[in-house]
Amino acid sequence: MTLKIEGVDLDIKKDTILTNINFELAPGKIYGLLGRNGAGKTTLLSLIASYRKVTAGSITLGGKKVYEQDEVMQHINFLYNPKDTSTENDKVTEYIESGSIFRDDFDKEYAYRLLEKFDIDTEKAYSALSQGQQAAVTATLGLASLSKVTIFDEVTNGMDAPTRELFYSEVLEAKGSGERIIILSTHIISEMEHLFDEIIMMHEGQIMLQEPTYELLEKGYTVAGKAERVRAFTKNKHVINVKFLGALQIDTVLGKVTPEEMEIAEDDHLDISPLKLQEMFISLTDKKKEEA
Numbered sequence: 001m002t003l004k005i006e007g008v009d010l011d012i013k014k015d016t017i018l019t020n021i022n023f024e025l026a027p028g029k030i031y032g033l034l035g036r037n038g039a040g041k042t043t044l045l046s047l048i049a050s051y052r053k054v055t056a057g058s059i060t061l062g063g064k065k066v067y068e069q070d071e072v073m074q075h076i077n078f079l080y081n082p083k084d085t086s087t088e089n090d091k092v093t094e095y096i097e098s099g100s101i102f103r104d105d106f107d108k109e110y111a112y113r114l115l116e117k118f119d120i121d122t123e124k125a126y127s128a129l130s131q132g133q134q135a136a137v138t139a140t141l142g143l144a145s146l147s148k149v150t151i152f153d154e155v156t157n158g159m160d161a162p163t164r165e166l167f168y169s170e171v172l173e174a175k176g177s178g179e180r181i182i183i184l185s186t187h188i189i190s191e192m193e194h195l196f197d198e199i200i201m202m203h204e205g206q207i208m209l210q211e212p213t214y215e216l217l218e219k220g221y222t223v224a225g226k227a228e229r230v231r232a233f234t235k236n237k238h239v240i241n242v243k244f245l246g247a248l249q250i251d252t253v254l255g256k257v258t259p260e261e262m263e264i265a266e267d268d269h270l271d272i273s274p275l276k277l278q279e280m281f282i283s284l285t286d287k288k289k290e291e292a
């Protein structure tokens, strides 16, 4: 089932929060939703999850409108870590039970297997778990729901590195079924880059780009080396970012390197590397550069 967002606008009171959002998501893919703080990611995801009504446009799954349609909504699952968990006194087991009630596809056995992998004491109250453990329960609810559209909004917040690694490998497994659309909204870009089939970048309430990750990263490269040699190499090229690491200068450049340029780089002891998503993201969403 394809998820289609067409011409979506959202106004809250007099503020325009989202403008003319258009994109299409296909099953069997992991989508990385990226954007600076306040770009509109959570607001857009909450529209997909039918928490709010769009001001204009439409959101459909398999051709059916999602808003207030229980039959469609049971295929869409929006996971995020609650801000205040002090009143969440249910045991983890009760969380799993209630998470499965309205979702026919929920796989309880898989949920308990996952919780064991995450090393969660299922007899504890949710509020008594550490922040990272709570995040692992949230992640489990999403993974085990087997929902056709599973949205993880910054769920890795609080997880330690091994827990995040486990989550990533389970997300890849989930994609393997070929039936699920998985959306990951995150600020941990460098760590998750390898997971994303496509990138959706938002900026100031609009979609800046939607592209397959490999295509996006083929658009440029980085050059690192002695500052004056890097500057000479990238002169007259489209440099989108300049970084310094001690005596080293690292330029991010849009375009391709020719074989002749590769030779020059070698002679000048310059390192040419593929583009990193995080550098591309920082550069594309640099507000100061826009204002300059």
Ligand SMILES: Nc1ncnc2c1ncn2[C@@H]1O[C@H](COP(=O)(O)OP(=O)(O)OP(=O)(O)O)[C@@H](O)[C@H]1O
Pocket (backbone or CB within 6 Å): 012, 015, 017, 035, 036, 037, 038, 039, 040, 041, 042, 043, 044
């Ligand atoms: N209920 C609301 N009333 C007014 N403005 C809102 C409301 N909810 C969100 N906004 C505004 O909408 C914009 C987008 O917020 P949103 O939470 O969607 O951003 P985000 O991309 O998820 O940010 P972050 O990465 O910081 O989580 C922000 O400017 C925010 O102040």
